[in-house]
Amino acid sequence: MNQYVRLGVNIDHVATLRNARGGSDPNLLQMALAVEEAGADGITVHLREDRRHVRDDDVWLLRDHLRTPMNLEMAATDEMVQIALKATPKACCIVPEHRTEVTTEGGLDVVNQISEIGAQIAKLSDCGIEVSLFIDPDTEQMQAAQEVGAPVVELHTGEYANAFTPEKRDLELKRLEEAAVFAQRLGLIVNAGHGLTKFNVAPIASIGGMHELNIGHSLVARALLVGLPEAVREFRLIMDRACR
Protein backbone atom coordinates (compact mmCIF):
# COMPACT_ATOMS: atom_id res chain seq x y z
CA MET A 1 0.00 0.00 0.00
CA ASN A 2 2.30 2.75 1.30
CA GLN A 3 0.63 5.97 0.19
CA TYR A 4 0.39 9.38 1.80
CA VAL A 5 -3.16 10.69 2.02
CA ARG A 6 -3.50 14.38 2.72
CA LEU A 7 -5.59 15.42 5.71
CA GLY A 8 -7.79 18.43 5.10
CA VAL A 9 -9.45 19.68 8.26
CA ASN A 10 -12.81 21.38 8.00
CA ILE A 11 -13.00 23.99 10.77
CA ASP A 12 -16.61 25.11 10.16
CA HIS A 13 -17.67 23.91 13.58
CA VAL A 14 -15.05 26.00 15.34
CA ALA A 15 -16.93 28.90 13.77
CA THR A 16 -20.26 27.38 14.84
CA LEU A 17 -19.08 27.48 18.46
CA ARG A 18 -17.83 31.04 18.07
CA ASN A 19 -21.10 32.15 16.52
CA ALA A 20 -23.08 30.68 19.40
CA ARG A 21 -22.12 33.75 21.46
CA GLY A 22 -21.51 36.17 18.64
CA GLY A 23 -18.00 37.15 19.71
CA SER A 24 -14.56 36.04 18.57
CA ASP A 25 -13.99 33.10 20.90
CA PRO A 26 -12.74 30.57 19.87
CA ASN A 27 -10.58 32.48 17.44
CA LEU A 28 -10.91 30.78 14.07
CA LEU A 29 -7.52 31.81 12.71
CA GLN A 30 -5.70 30.77 15.87
CA MET A 31 -7.41 27.36 15.70
CA ALA A 32 -6.62 27.00 12.00
CA LEU A 33 -2.94 27.72 12.64
CA ALA A 34 -2.92 25.17 15.48
CA VAL A 35 -4.49 22.59 13.16
CA GLU A 36 -1.78 23.24 10.58
CA GLU A 37 0.95 23.08 13.22
CA ALA A 38 -0.37 19.69 14.36
CA GLY A 39 0.07 18.24 10.89
CA ALA A 40 -2.99 19.00 8.77
CA ASP A 41 -2.21 19.42 5.08
CA GLY A 42 -4.95 21.92 4.41
CA ILE A 43 -7.83 23.87 5.88
CA THR A 44 -11.36 23.61 4.54
CA VAL A 45 -14.20 26.05 5.18
CA HIS A 46 -17.71 26.04 3.75
CA LEU A 47 -19.03 29.51 3.07
CA ARG A 48 -22.77 28.94 3.06
CA GLU A 49 -25.38 31.21 1.62
CA ASP A 50 -26.71 31.83 5.16
CA ARG A 51 -23.17 32.21 6.64
CA ARG A 52 -24.16 29.92 9.46
CA HIS A 53 -20.57 29.10 10.35
CA VAL A 54 -17.72 30.84 8.53
CA ARG A 55 -18.31 34.36 7.25
CA ASP A 56 -16.76 36.35 4.44
CA ASP A 57 -14.25 38.05 6.76
CA ASP A 58 -13.06 34.62 7.94
CA VAL A 59 -12.31 33.63 4.35
CA TRP A 60 -10.17 36.72 3.81
CA LEU A 61 -8.32 36.35 7.09
CA LEU A 62 -7.57 32.68 6.50
CA ARG A 63 -6.55 33.41 2.93
CA ASP A 64 -3.97 35.90 4.18
CA HIS A 65 -2.52 33.86 7.03
CA LEU A 66 -2.77 30.13 6.35
CA ARG A 67 0.44 28.28 5.59
CA THR A 68 -1.31 25.33 3.99
CA PRO A 69 -3.71 25.44 1.04
CA MET A 70 -7.22 26.70 1.70
CA ASN A 71 -10.08 24.69 0.26
CA LEU A 72 -13.24 26.79 -0.05
CA GLU A 73 -16.40 24.72 -0.12
CA MET A 74 -19.31 26.47 -1.75
CA ALA A 75 -22.40 26.18 -3.89
CA ALA A 76 -21.99 26.92 -7.59
CA THR A 77 -23.84 30.22 -7.36
CA ASP A 78 -22.75 33.48 -9.00
CA GLU A 79 -22.34 35.08 -5.55
CA MET A 80 -19.97 32.35 -4.34
CA VAL A 81 -18.00 32.17 -7.57
CA GLN A 82 -17.45 35.95 -7.43
CA ILE A 83 -16.13 35.65 -3.85
CA ALA A 84 -13.85 32.76 -4.84
CA LEU A 85 -12.49 34.68 -7.83
CA LYS A 86 -11.55 37.54 -5.49
CA ALA A 87 -10.22 35.38 -2.64
CA THR A 88 -8.42 32.91 -4.95
CA PRO A 89 -8.17 29.96 -2.56
CA LYS A 90 -5.93 27.12 -3.72
CA ALA A 91 -9.01 24.96 -4.24
CA CYS A 92 -12.78 25.16 -4.39
CA CYS A 93 -15.02 22.21 -3.68
CA ILE A 94 -18.43 22.68 -5.23
CA VAL A 95 -21.21 21.19 -3.13
CA PRO A 96 -24.99 21.13 -3.38
CA GLU A 97 -26.60 23.38 -0.81
CA HIS A 98 -30.11 23.55 0.57
CA ARG A 99 -31.15 26.14 3.12
CA THR A 100 -32.91 23.72 5.44
CA GLU A 101 -30.22 21.03 5.61
CA VAL A 102 -28.19 20.50 8.78
CA THR A 103 -25.13 19.54 6.73
CA THR A 104 -24.41 18.77 3.06
CA GLU A 105 -26.86 16.05 2.06
CA GLY A 106 -25.98 13.93 -0.95
CA GLY A 107 -23.61 14.71 -3.75
CA LEU A 108 -23.84 17.30 -6.46
CA ASP A 109 -26.01 16.39 -9.45
CA VAL A 110 -23.50 17.19 -12.19
CA VAL A 111 -25.30 15.08 -14.81
CA ASN A 112 -28.28 17.42 -14.86
CA GLN A 113 -26.34 20.69 -14.59
CA ILE A 114 -23.56 20.17 -17.12
CA SER A 115 -23.64 23.63 -18.67
CA GLU A 116 -24.19 25.60 -15.42
CA ILE A 117 -21.47 23.80 -13.49
CA GLY A 118 -19.16 23.72 -16.50
CA ALA A 119 -19.42 27.51 -16.85
CA GLN A 120 -18.60 28.10 -13.18
CA ILE A 121 -15.66 25.67 -13.32
CA ALA A 122 -14.26 27.46 -16.35
CA LYS A 123 -14.26 30.80 -14.48
CA LEU A 124 -12.58 29.31 -11.41
CA SER A 125 -10.03 27.31 -13.40
CA ASP A 126 -9.11 30.35 -15.51
CA CYS A 127 -8.22 32.05 -12.25
CA GLY A 128 -5.91 29.16 -11.27
CA ILE A 129 -8.25 27.65 -8.68
CA GLU A 130 -8.35 23.85 -8.56
CA VAL A 131 -11.98 22.77 -8.62
CA SER A 132 -13.33 19.62 -7.09
CA LEU A 133 -16.89 18.38 -7.29
CA PHE A 134 -18.49 16.70 -4.28
CA ILE A 135 -20.31 13.74 -5.79
CA ASP A 136 -21.74 10.39 -4.84
CA PRO A 137 -19.66 7.37 -5.91
CA ASP A 138 -21.72 7.04 -9.08
CA THR A 139 -20.24 6.35 -12.52
CA GLU A 140 -22.52 8.79 -14.37
CA GLN A 141 -21.64 11.61 -11.99
CA MET A 142 -17.93 10.87 -12.36
CA GLN A 143 -18.19 10.87 -16.15
CA ALA A 144 -20.07 14.17 -15.96
CA ALA A 145 -17.37 15.59 -13.65
CA GLN A 146 -14.77 14.75 -16.25
CA GLU A 147 -16.94 16.19 -19.01
CA VAL A 148 -17.29 19.57 -17.26
CA GLY A 149 -13.53 19.79 -16.78
CA ALA A 150 -13.19 19.25 -13.05
CA PRO A 151 -9.70 17.95 -12.25
CA VAL A 152 -10.77 16.56 -8.86
CA VAL A 153 -13.76 14.76 -7.39
CA GLU A 154 -14.51 14.44 -3.70
CA LEU A 155 -16.43 11.22 -3.13
CA HIS A 156 -19.26 11.55 -0.64
CA THR A 157 -18.67 9.04 2.16
CA GLY A 158 -21.94 9.77 3.97
CA GLU A 159 -23.70 6.53 2.99
CA TYR A 160 -20.67 4.55 4.17
CA ALA A 161 -20.41 6.52 7.41
CA ASN A 162 -24.12 6.18 8.17
CA ALA A 163 -24.38 2.46 7.33
CA PHE A 164 -26.24 0.68 10.12
CA THR A 165 -25.04 -2.85 9.47
CA PRO A 166 -21.59 -4.28 8.67
CA GLU A 167 -23.03 -5.64 5.38
CA LYS A 168 -24.25 -2.22 4.27
CA ARG A 169 -20.95 -0.67 5.35
CA ASP A 170 -18.95 -3.21 3.32
CA LEU A 171 -21.20 -2.58 0.33
CA GLU A 172 -20.68 1.18 0.56
CA LEU A 173 -16.94 0.74 1.00
CA LYS A 174 -16.84 -1.42 -2.13
CA ARG A 175 -18.79 1.26 -4.01
CA LEU A 176 -16.23 3.86 -2.95
CA GLU A 177 -13.28 1.63 -3.87
CA GLU A 178 -14.73 0.94 -7.32
CA ALA A 179 -15.59 4.58 -7.79
CA ALA A 180 -12.01 5.59 -6.96
CA VAL A 181 -10.66 3.17 -9.58
CA PHE A 182 -13.17 4.43 -12.16
CA ALA A 183 -12.45 8.10 -11.45
CA GLN A 184 -8.71 7.60 -11.64
CA ARG A 185 -9.12 5.85 -15.00
CA LEU A 186 -10.89 8.99 -16.16
CA GLY A 187 -7.84 10.95 -15.05
CA LEU A 188 -9.53 12.51 -12.04
CA ILE A 189 -7.83 13.11 -8.70
CA VAL A 190 -9.85 11.45 -5.94
CA ASN A 191 -10.61 12.98 -2.55
CA ALA A 192 -13.27 11.84 -0.10
CA GLY A 193 -15.11 13.09 2.92
CA HIS A 194 -18.21 13.44 5.04
CA GLY A 195 -19.03 11.66 8.26
CA LEU A 196 -15.53 10.26 8.70
CA THR A 197 -14.49 9.47 12.25
CA LYS A 198 -11.57 7.86 14.08
CA PHE A 199 -13.47 4.59 13.82
CA ASN A 200 -14.36 4.50 10.13
CA VAL A 201 -11.60 6.51 8.45
CA ALA A 202 -8.95 3.77 8.02
CA PRO A 203 -10.60 1.79 5.18
CA ILE A 204 -11.24 5.02 3.27
CA ALA A 205 -7.65 6.23 3.73
CA SER A 206 -6.40 2.93 2.35
CA ILE A 207 -8.37 3.13 -0.90
CA GLY A 208 -5.74 2.98 -3.64
CA GLY A 209 -4.69 6.38 -4.98
CA MET A 210 -6.73 8.35 -2.44
CA HIS A 211 -5.38 11.90 -2.51
CA GLU A 212 -7.06 13.74 0.37
CA LEU A 213 -9.67 13.25 3.06
CA ASN A 214 -11.67 16.18 4.39
CA ILE A 215 -12.75 15.74 7.97
CA GLY A 216 -14.66 18.19 10.11
CA HIS A 217 -17.34 17.46 12.66
CA SER A 218 -15.93 14.39 14.38
CA LEU A 219 -12.44 15.90 14.59
CA VAL A 220 -13.70 19.13 16.14
CA ALA A 221 -15.94 17.11 18.48
CA ARG A 222 -12.96 14.97 19.52
CA ALA A 223 -11.01 18.16 20.18
CA LEU A 224 -13.35 18.99 23.04
CA LEU A 225 -11.92 16.01 24.87
CA VAL A 226 -8.27 15.92 23.80
CA GLY A 227 -7.59 19.35 22.30
CA LEU A 228 -7.48 20.33 18.65
CA PRO A 229 -3.77 19.55 17.98
CA GLU A 230 -4.10 16.10 19.55
CA ALA A 231 -7.28 15.37 17.59
CA VAL A 232 -5.44 16.22 14.37
CA ARG A 233 -2.51 14.01 15.36
CA GLU A 234 -4.85 11.11 16.16
CA PHE A 235 -6.48 11.24 12.73
CA ARG A 236 -3.09 11.63 11.06
CA LEU A 237 -1.76 8.55 12.86
CA ILE A 238 -4.79 6.41 12.00
CA MET A 239 -4.56 7.43 8.34
CA ASP A 240 -0.81 6.77 8.20
CA ARG A 241 -1.18 3.35 9.82
CA ALA A 242 -3.96 2.44 7.38
CA CYS A 243 -1.72 3.31 4.45
CA ARG A 244 1.40 1.40 5.49
Ligand code: PXP
Ligand atom coordinates in the same frame (compact mmCIF):
# COMPACT_ATOMS: atom_id res chain seq x y z
N1 PXP B 1 -16.44 17.31 2.50
C1 PXP B 1 -17.51 18.05 2.13
C2 PXP B 1 -17.65 18.37 0.69
C3 PXP B 1 -18.44 18.52 3.07
O1 PXP B 1 -19.50 19.25 2.67
C4 PXP B 1 -18.23 18.25 4.44
C5 PXP B 1 -19.17 18.79 5.45
O2 PXP B 1 -19.10 20.18 5.45
C6 PXP B 1 -17.09 17.50 4.78
C7 PXP B 1 -16.23 17.03 3.80
C8 PXP B 1 -16.77 17.19 6.21
O3 PXP B 1 -17.78 16.39 6.74
P1 PXP B 1 -17.80 16.11 8.28
O4 PXP B 1 -18.00 17.42 8.97
O5 PXP B 1 -18.95 15.16 8.45
O6 PXP B 1 -16.48 15.49 8.63
